[in-house]
Amino acid sequence: MMSKKLEIVVASGKGGTGKTTFSSFLLSFLPVKGINVIGVDADVEAPDLVIALGGAKLKQSEEIYDSMIAVIREDACTLCKKCYDVCQFGAVEWNGKPRIIRELCEGCGSCKYVCPSKAIEMAKIKTGEIKVYGTEYCEVVTGELEIGRKHSGKLVDILKNRARDKIGDGIIIVDAAAGTGCPVISSIAGSDYLIIVVEPTIYSIRTATKIVRIAESFGVDRACVINKFDMNKPFIRDIEEWAKKNNIFLLGVVPYDENVVRAYVSMQNILSFAPNSVATKHMKEITEKLLEVLGVRT
Numbered sequence: 001m002m003s004k005k006l007e008i009v010v011a012s013g014k015g016g017t018g019k020t021t022f023s024s025f026l027l028s029f030l031p032v033k034g035i036n037v038i039g040v041d042a043d044v045e046a047p048d049l050v051i052a053l054g055g056a057k058l059k060q061s062e063e064i065y066d067s068m069i070a071v072i073r074e075d076a077c078t079l080c081k082k083c084y085d086v087c088q089f090g091a092v093e094w095n096g097k098p099r100i101i102r103e104l105c106e107g108c109g110s111c112k113y114v115c116p117s118k119a120i121e122m123a124k125i126k127t128g129e130i131k132v133y134g135t136e137y138c139e140v141v142t143g144e145l146e147i148g149r150k151h152s153g154k155l156v157d158i159l160k161n162r163a164r165d166k167i168g169d170g171i172i173i174v175d176a177a178a179g180t181g182c183p184v185i186s187s188i189a190g191s192d193y194l195i196i197v198v199e200p201t202i203y204s205i206r207t208a209t210k211i212v213r214i215a216e217s218f219g220v221d222r223a224c225v226i227n228k229f230d231m232n233k234p235f236i237r238d239i240e241e242w243a244k245k246n247n248i249f250l251l252g253v254v255p256y257d258e259n260v261v262r263a264y265v266s267m268q269n270i271l272s273f274a275p276n277s278v279a280t281k282h283m284k285e286i287t288e289k290l291l292e293v294l295g296v297r298t
Helices: 019-033 084-088 108-115 152-165 182-187 202-218 231-247 258-264 276-293
Strands: 005-011 037-041 057-064 068-072 090-094 096-100 120-125 128-134 138-146 170-175 193-198 221-226 249-254
Touching: 005 019, 005 152, 005 182, 019 037, 019 170, 019 193, 019 221, 037 152, 068 096, 068 182, 084 090, 084 108, 090 108, 108 120, 128 152, 128 221, 138 152, 152 170, 170 221, 182 202, 193 202, 202 221, 221 231, 231 249, 249 276, 258 276
Parallel strands: 005 170, 005 193, 037 138, 037 170, 193 221, 221 249
Antiparallel strands: 057 128, 068 120, 090 096, 128 138
């Protein structure tokens, strides 16, 4: 049993690299090693980690009201137009009088501060929902951002805090969203280790480099997994040079394996669907190396 808490983020910089496949594998295989784990699906706009784990049962659901929006009291408005002029997001529409476009309002409060008649107030609105699922292997904390809301980074931060409160000692696996936006930044902030899943293409490395810069700004150590490495073997040397240049530890490679696709189609985790597959074998080896690097004894 572990006597400490570790937070590992799995990110990619682009979609389709196998990030969620690897995250779900860690969550299914680490319990076999006797390690307590909990998953966080940090893609609050399109969560799918529980699908990769073979489905789940909803255990808990909570609405989160943590976003702000401007509200104009028309009876107090003097039509000075200052709110329209100050808004940098185009969230104040002017048609003889001001109207807040809810989908564009960032809740910054600038309009409230410049309003001379105090006709604008800030009101809390629904950010999204937090849901806790029970899977065959572990619990997964996931979130769903409310339609039209932009505070995905804040919701991810709340998800991670929920997971930290629930797990005690053990490992938190955060499956980050694709890209390099706010939810990815929130995923990496405060974590202990970052695993970047790349594929052997120039675009994958280019986007992964942005993830590296984020990790550097937070002082997070990082490693790399090359997925589908055998689809472009000559490019592996370039990835190795890239990893060395950016102080990234290469954990290992995973070959292309159709069993991964079949597992998704069957809504099963790859570990249970094809325990003896070549992809499973390589991911087991990578996980063993990861535990060694992190100094985790099982």
